[in-house]
Amino acid sequence: MPVYEYDCEACGDRFDKLVFHPARDPKIQCPRCGSEQVSQRLSLIAGSSCGSRESGTTSAACTTST
Ligand SMILES: [Zn+2]
Numbered sequence: 001m002p003v004y005e006y007d008c009e010a011c012g013d014r015f016d017k018l019v020f021h022p023a024r025d026p027k028i029q030c031p032r033c034g035s036e037q038v039s040q041r042l043s044l045i046a047g048s049s050c051g052s053r054e055s056g057t058t059s060a061a062c063t064t065s066t
Contacts, residue, residue: 010035 008030
């Protein structure tokens with residue numbers, strides 16, 4: 001299940017979103033303030049073998065988990 005976490009850079013909110021085609025859905029808006037200034041990161045659901053949740057890393061290696 002392609003669930004991604006986002007951190008809003010405008011208001012600091014954190015939210016999850018299902019993204020089936022990230023490349024085709026580039027505009028992710030913060031549900032709280034509507035800003036598109038959000039940083040994407042893989043959630044534990046999508047990349048459980050990708051280290052700490054708090055690391056905030058989105059390296060390519062994280063996308064290859066089963
Ligand atoms: Zn926001």
